Amino acid sequence: MNGWSALDRFLRTDPQDVGCAQAMEMLHIYAELVAAGEPAEERYPGIAAHLRACGPCGEDFEGLLAALRDAPS
């Protein structure tokens, strides 16, 4: 990806984006769906949009997903 497309992608905003508060509130539900292979993005498109755009929340999601995949069941 070159700088133009990276800048364009960064500046684009998605009206479905729910923001950090709602994404953080729902993160355990969303991550569990993803870990189970369920269509989390279809069920919660606003959270998916947020996790794509927000670095810190995206990082938290990746961390929680890794925890679910690594933790003893």
Next chain:
Amino acid sequence: MPEAGVSASQLDAESARWLQALAGVGAAREAALAQLHKLLLPIARREVARRGPRLAITGPELDDLAYQAAADALLAITAKVGQFRGESRFTTWAYKFVIFEVSAKIGRHFWRHPVVPLGAEQWERLPARFGFDPAREAEWRDLAAAVRRAVDTELTPRQREVFVALVVNGVPLDTLVLSLGSSRNAIYKVMFDARRKLRAALAANGYLPDDSARGS
């Protein structure tokens, strides 16, 4: 009975067992807390190890951060267990607090040890942040100048402050939250509005594709 927002019959067996154990008293409750901490600490350690390579934090300091995150997550979980509604397994809900605490601790670390001096503006680093090749400056010089001009003319003082900190200076969002005494959600909203304004300005001046004709 647990004071959670769900009845035990609505939960999977393991989650119900955790709620029951945490609702105990005396030695039974202490044992449940110790067991939960034992579960949370490896999660915290794995998370700081996962993020570690991208942070200038190593060794004992990283382990200390994990230990603090697990301990504070345990406090948050016990304080909020009544809010658990059984929409996921209890442990998934609990792990979320560990991850949040790791984020908060890392944000606090960079607040105490800032990489960029407060008030500095590293505009010269902006092109590299978006992957522009320094050797091909002729291709992006005008765009970089247009971004800076739009930041100065289109944004409110608050939006400019947040954009410069996060994008120009690369301050982590959780660190800026502490610096400004704000919340992640509030800072993100400021940035969201700033991004929209900047893209509209750059598109209006022909630097980025104009999507308005497509109604998006």
